[in-house]
Amino acid sequence: MATCLVTGAGSGIGAALAARLAERGDELWLLARDAGRAAQLRERYAGARTLVGDLADPGRLSWAFGHQTVPSRVDALIHVAGVVELGPVAETSVATWQQQLDVNAVGPAELTRLMLPALRAARGHVVFVNSGAGLRVSPEWGSYAASKFAVRAIADALREEERDTGVRVTTVYPGRTATPMQEKVHRQEGADYDPTRWIAPESVATTILAALDLPRDAVVSELTVRPGS
Ligand SMILES: NC(=O)c1ccc[n+]([C@@H]2O[C@H](COP(=O)([O-])OP(=O)(O)OC[C@H]3O[C@@H](n4cnc5c(N)ncnc54)[C@H](OP(=O)(O)O)[C@@H]3O)[C@@H](O)[C@H]2O)c1
Secondary structure, eight states: OOEEEEEOTTSHHHHHHHHHHHHTTOEEEEEESSHHHHHHHHHHSTTOEEEEOOTTOGGGHHHHHHTSOOOSOOSEEEEOOOOOOOOOGGGOOHHHHHHHHIIIIIHHHHHHHHHHHHHHHHTOEEEEEOOGGGTOOOTTOHHHHHHHHHHHHHHHHHHHHTGGGTOEEEEEEEOSBSSHHHHHHHHHHTOOOOGGGSBOHHHHHHHHHHHHHSOTTOOOOEEEEOOOO
8 A cells, every 4th residue: 555645636636546545555745735625625535635736836835834733655646637728928927837837847846855755764656746837838837837947957967967876767758638727728828628629637546556556677768658549
């Protein structure tokens, strides 16, 4: 039984992953941005423990964890939480830049930093759910892509820095996945939303599990997942 800390378990890919981890009996720690959401997660995943911390306010995570019980060993820290806001650079406000950079990159970096002793104790695994937008940028995707390019850099640096501690690092780059986030993207693009055209969140969860379950002699450093046909 592994101890897994998952962000974004309330929706989409994170919810699909948490359900699979719970099903197989792993010990779940779930990060929620506030106490109300944490209570909902505990109700949804019996036996799960929660941590309250808002990724949009990375500077307060350390203080918040100082007032809660945190896991002493973490086998897997899986960063799934994220936000998206489309729009041209010409019209993107500082608040919009800041929110995506904080939730998608600075928050995960700080959460990783705070959990590193527990990860090192377990020779654990850090998984970052990135995006196709972390590899290439299209018009109107600048601020989201910037946050995903940033988290790609964080993962690549961490992988090399932690090589001798036994902490493994994987980045998963999903294409469009049928979740509430993708529904929002369609609304912002002015397009009709047909979830059957896109990857099921369960398939992204399967991909993450494949990386986590690989024996220690190998590590998947990067995985790209595209919609099938
Ligand atoms: N859907 C896609 O097409 C797609 C494609 C490529 C990559 N991705 C990436 O996959 C990841 C999961 O996306 P999804 O589609 O499953 O999104 P989703 O359904 O919108 O779920 C996002 C999750 O992130 C959490 N979250 C947002 N802001 C947070 C904050 N400030 N603090 C803590 N948690 C916060 C949300 O919690 P609340 O319940 O509190 O809102 C929610 O559980 C994201 O990193 C996204 O960028 C998605």
